[in-house]
Amino acid sequence: MPAAPRGATWRRQIRSAGGQVIRRLGMLPAGTPDGHGEDAALLGTSWPYEVLVYFADTAEALYQIEQWYDTFRALHAEHPLVVVTRDSRTAAAIRRDSGLDVRTVAHYTTLDDVLRRSPTKLALYVNHNPENFTCLRFGNLVHASLMHGDSDKLVTVSNQTKAYDFSFVAGRAAVERMARFSTLYDAEARCVPVGRPQLDEQLRLREQTPRGPLPTVLYAPTWEGGQPSAEYGSLVSHGLAVVRALVTSGRYRVVYRPHPLTGVRDAAYGEADAAVRHYLAEAPVPAEGPGHATDTAGDVGPAFAGADLLVCDVSGVAMDWLATGEPIVVTRPTGQVTIARSPLLELAPALTVDDLDDVLALVDRELGDDPTRAERLRLREHYLGDTSPGAATRRFVEACERLMAVRDREVARVNAELGR
Template sequence: MRVADDVRHLLSKSIGVVQHRIDHRTVRARLAARGPLPAPVEAVLYFADLPVNLYQLRQWYEPMRVLGERHPVAVVARSPITAKVLLAECPLPVEYVPSMEALEPWLARQHVGAFFYVNQNAANFSTMRMTEPAHVFVSHGESDKAYMASNQLRAYDCTFVAGPAAVRRIEAAVYDLDPSRLLEIGRPQVDVDWPGPDLPDDGRTTVLYAPTWEGDRPSMSYSSLLTHGEALVTSLTRTGRHRVVYRPHPRTGVQDSRYRAAHRRVVAVLEAANRADAAARHVADTGRDFGWQVRAADVCVCDVSAVAFDWLASGKPIVLARPESPTAVLGSTGLAARAPLLTAADAAGAAELVDHVLATPDPAVAELTRDHFGDTSPGASMERFLRAASQVIEGRHRAQAERHATGAGH
């Protein structure tokens, strides 16, 4: 048995190496056919990850496309399979730069003022040794997860945060971080008109259930899918008055196969409900884009995650699923301390709680929204992002010009 396992492992590895080479050649050919970019790049959206984590990058396509109207932007990918996917779907120019040896000469031909990072991939830090561009962490969503107040933030020239709550969270957790390095931008994604399906306007209450993934360590075990999901969705589909839009995290089940099984059970409940009542139009959404769901739903049930904060910016009612894991960190002053909580024991009564929060709006939601995002009037967050990004890019360009004018070293 051990020999057979070793043979399968070596075969899988060999197939992976061959596919990597094929993807490398394919991407090189596509870029050669495209030719050079029309203008030197001033901002880089850097992504060193594999396609499984592209959900982190996709939410920045549109804000970065708009920024590109002021400062030319390109996405730089390190993986050939990721670059191949990006070339097929990304509205921004894509460059495939597989190594530092390739990045340095490419960068020398550009006029880059800033690198932007959406995650804390370890490969980011080989790029961050370069001192000419500024390095900016934009993350891939606002939340109260411990990840959002990491000591890794000290490595960046600045971090874009949503609002005052994020500043307090970071200052409380990270020692000696200069607050001037935290720039508030709101949530520019709320100003994007995301395309999506048109759900019937039939008087049903549309509920977005968006559990996060299981996490890769005990302190990140926020997912309700295994503990709440099936009972919660069953409660909502039985009433005949609710429509469920189920949006699982793209990484669901990557770490723990029990969550894949829980996902399948939730989908089965929705499919059975649609067979019993075709007008219900419950949705199991595993599509690429997130954003239309916020527009379509009346109330959200989700975990402590970025979805909770994207929803919060809408000003509509929210219910948080309380994590069952005792190791999941819940803040004493954040959203989890203010929003209605649904325990696993009460998940079978989710429909009643949803009806209650809709019937009795909480005035604290508006206060929470201002604290977490600042001004959320239409267009305000996008403009703050564009202003902050331009400030960083143009500031670094001035610093580069001054340094080079004096003949200082790079």
């Protein structure tokens, strides 16, 4: 191959130097890993971890892994676990907030070098970032998708799920959803129901939280989605009207919990978010108990613990709320969004834009009569499995152990085929 022209080499060197300066100064576009890895220190070494959690995102997506911290700590107590990132800022935040071991690896060759010497057997993923393929290349690991929520959004049956050896799901509802909507996918063989381990701590917290003098309604809309076909969010179409009706009635305390990504794709959602926050900040404090509030904490547990009814969109929040056993109202989007038929969406009262004038009467009825309670409690097991304290975490750890055993058998089989 002929040598590159001197001018081309010079331009590459300039671009490389410029990229290094941009990274050092923190001037990277949002969502771009800074590439400040520990590669030099890791090359030629091994590590003791049996489980690798691969998280290629930057700080904007931390909410996707934060909900797994308690569960990962429980797994780490039985099997050493490390979180691998591609961004040093993300690594610092995870290390600080989780107490887990974290390594930043900027280059595929470094990960390949370390894993060749290490006892790592299982790789876990909390999203479908395209960069996951950097780790999915390794055939001597078992790869399992965890995701960061279970919902009746059609995005939960994305074809990307097929990239992983197994998919951890909450319950039978998720297996049936995958079997129904994902073509050429053996859901029964590849879906592993483990419940929602995140709910273990949330349910304990709920049991310890006293009820307020006024019922609390939690409004927790989803974001606008990555594309119009996934725009399940109600904030623009429903948000202020719902909040205003409940507040002005004087019968309810309202807590608003926006999705962390609200407004990143559509500025109208950011404006609607600001309007709801401003309204609640200026609203009169109820005669009894705490005032209305906007909750932006990383952990949804306290918001769930203090709420008596949830108003939400078609999202993972609806699934998690089922564990509380309390009433739920699910909005319907106004755009051209496909809504899958599901037992929960067929049961829960639907709040369309045309129903907004009746939202107060709907909430009154659900909290007063709760007409769907018995069926909703039956659905809880269908969607989440056993929700007794600690059950889901135990199922998760046991499922990880089974997959590591599967990996060992497969590696032994391949080695035997190769005569090793």
